[in-house]
Amino acid sequence: MRLPSIDDIIAAHKRIKPFIHRTPVMSSHLLNDMFGCELFFKCENFQKVGAFKFRGATNAVLSLTDDQKKLGVVTHSSGNHAAALAKAAKMNGVNANIVMPETAPVVKKNAVQGFGAKITFCKPTLQAREETTRMIMDQTGATLVHPYDNFNVICGQGTAALELTDEVKDLQIIIAPIGGGGLMSGTSTTIKGLKKDIQVIGAEPFNANDAYRSFYSGSIVPSDNPKTVCDGLLTSLSNLTFAIIRGNVDSILTAREETIIECMLLIWERMKIIVEPSSATVLAIVRENPGLFRNKRVGLIISGGNVDFRKLPF
Amino acid sequence: MRLPSIDDIIAAHKRIKPFIHRTPVMSSHLLNDMFGCELFFKCENFQKVGAFKFRGATNAVLSLTDDQKKLGVVTHSSGNHAAALAKAAKMNGVNANIVMPETAPVVKKNAVQGFGAKITFCKPTLQAREETTRMIMDQTGATLVHPYDNFNVICGQGTAALELTDEVKDLQIIIAPIGGGGLMSGTSTTIKGLKKDIQVIGAEPFNANDAYRSFYSGSIVPSDNPKTVCDGLLTSLSNLTFAIIRGNVDSILTAREETIIECMLLIWERMKIIVEPSSATVLAIVRENPGLFRNKRVGLIISGGNVDFRKLPF
Numbered sequence: 072m073r074l075p076s077i078d079d080i081i082a083a084h085k086r087i088k089p090f091i092h093r094t095p096v097m098s099s100h101l102l103n104d105m106f107g108c109e110l111f112f113k114c115e116n117f118q119k120v121g122a123f124k125f126r127g128a129t130n131a132v133l134s135l136t137d138d139q140k141k142l143g144v145v146t147h148s149s150g151n152h153a154a155a156l157a158k159a160a161k162m163n164g165v166n167a168n169i170v171m172p173e174t175a176p177v178v179k180k181n182a183v184q185g186f187g188a189k190i191t192f193c194k195p196t197l198q199a200r201e202e203t204t205r206m207i208m209d210q211t212g213a214t215l216v217h218p219y220d221n222f223n224v225i226c227g228q229g230t231a232a233l234e235l236t237d238e239v240k241d242l243q244i245i246i247a248p249i250g251g252g253g254l255m256s257g258t259s260t261t262i263k264g265l266k267k268d269i270q271v272i273g274a275e276p277f278n279a280n281d282a283y284r285s286f287y288s289g290s291i292v293p294s295d296n297p298k299t300v301c302d303g304l305l306t307s308l309s310n311l312t313f314a315i316i317r318g319n320v321d322s323i324l325t326a327r328e329e330t331i332i333e334c335m336l337l338i339w340e341r342m343k344i345i346v347e348p349s350s351a352t353v354l355a356i357v358r359e360n361p362g363l364f365r366n367k368r369v370g371l372i373i374s375g376g377n378v379d380f381r382k383l384p385f
Numbered sequence: 386m387r388l389p390s391i392d393d394i395i396a397a398h399k400r401i402k403p404f405i406h407r408t409p410v411m412s413s414h415l416l417n418d419m420f421g422c423e424l425f426f427k428c429e430n431f432q433k434v435g436a437f438k439f440r441g442a443t444n445a446v447l448s449l450t451d452d453q454k455k456l457g458v459v460t461h462s463s464g465n466h467a468a469a470l471a472k473a474a475k476m477n478g479v480n481a482n483i484v485m486p487e488t489a490p491v492v493k494k495n496a497v498q499g500f501g502a503k504i505t506f507c508k509p510t511l512q513a514r515e516e517t518t519r520m521i522m523d524q525t526g527a528t529l530v531h532p533y534d535n536f537n538v539i540c541g542q543g544t545a546a547l548e549l550t551d552e553v554k555d556l557q558i559i560i561a562p563i564g565g566g567g568l569m570s571g572t573s574t575t576i577k578g579l580k581k582d583i584q585v586i587g588a589e590p591f592n593a594n595d596a597y598r599s600f601y602s603g604s605i606v607p608s609d610n611p612k613t614v615c616d617g618l619l620t621s622l623s624n625l626t627f628a629i630i631r632g633n634v635d636s637i638l639t640a641r642e643e644t645i646i647e648c649m650l651l652i653w654e655r656m657k658i659i660v661e662p663s664s665a666t667v668l669a670i671v672r673e674n675p676g677l678f679r680n681k682r683v684g685l686i687i688s689g690g691n692v693d694f695r696k697l698p699f
Contacts, residue, residue: 095409116657121657339694343430343431343658343659343660344659345657346657380653380697381699385694385695
């Protein structure tokens, strides 16, 4: 199992740069005062398709051989990766097949359909997704671009942290959410490859704390139908992301649902930007552990901004 | 009646620059494609207190004499100007008295109280506001900083357009919302003082079209308890703002409530930024009049982002 290096991430950044947005890093005096530290939000909600996932999907599509491009790509995703792969494929003239749970938010279904990808719906279980995906691969010869258990996807996700550390000097801590671990794998590879002394913290909802339990027990604990408002953090680590995270991440902290919702509302109200619940976990970690962050310079990866406005948690 | 000139606005900008945010100008390929023109959003939702009003209030407070500063300031406002004056006063050690309608959104009341201003509630009519304000002036000697019928306030509001035209060259049209006309007065003074060939358009809800009717009839038509989702655009023009708008504005267009709400949602969904309904009127004008804007470079002043998330119109 080959793990990505900082050089792989730098190469990915060079490859995808013409296709992605260099997203802004935002700050808020109000939130800095409230939390007693300096917070730097890397706003991937402003990325194309509204999520960091476009980085990894673009890197995966651009890394296909010409023969692979002709046969198309396939993936299963709860939403953001689906839209990201659909758009990245379309921009490169590649067919995309998306396996999506029936329960995915309408806004995410619409986004995928808008990019001309073919959607196949399945039950909202990991098993159903994987079986349906396998069937499509057999039928079409399409290449699987897994949402996180994929070397090229992870390298793409790591480029957000690359831009953040390029723009904000002297960061002391960086926090990113953990679902399947793709963003955290890329982020931690970037940070430990560039500046070992920056602390890398993973943020997880307490109600979906499989990565936390995996990290501290030493073996992968599967996610078991978790009940959380963070619809982007329902998935389990893979062997690849677990190996990277074990090697690079300093700690994983969990936050309560109430804190996540409170922090989502805080970001909306104070910063006037739309972030999805999964993104608010990073601020919720700071909220629940003020002593760890006091007077520190803290980078926060805001993963996305795709929200169903008719189902707000507040 | 002295009308402001471009020199007054440039002087105001120099005065307030250390206190305000230079807000970003944002674009969206998706919206450009959808509307067939190039849209440049001047994002005053990212201004301090979440609205352009902080520019005018700051200029008014900084223009007080030392004796006036000791006696404090007073205003009546449906919300954003209240928070703006409260914060501008606090930053300069000046007492602020705010007269506010009982019906103002909770988020706006909280903001004003957070800045330590004294709130006096009144009935939600112009008459009640003005009488209560007069009473406070008599009791305290405080200087009235009217939300828009004020030379210094108007000069401050005009600085948003100054930054926009500095950053985006070759604009052909600029659109700003009209409530009492302070933003439009400042914006149009800036544009006609700098670049006469840029077309200046005022945006109003059809359901609160008093400025439209005033502009085309030639005398001020008062706003009569209008029913619109745009809680920032309920007020009537004053003699001062009407004189400036008649002299500088090329046309006033109105948009339907459904279009305003649709455009507010479009901005939230596609741009991932929070704008209040009043701000969405500018995009609604483009939506309802595509022929006027096709292939043009259009500047849009996004007035603010203070929204009560528990009372969304969609």
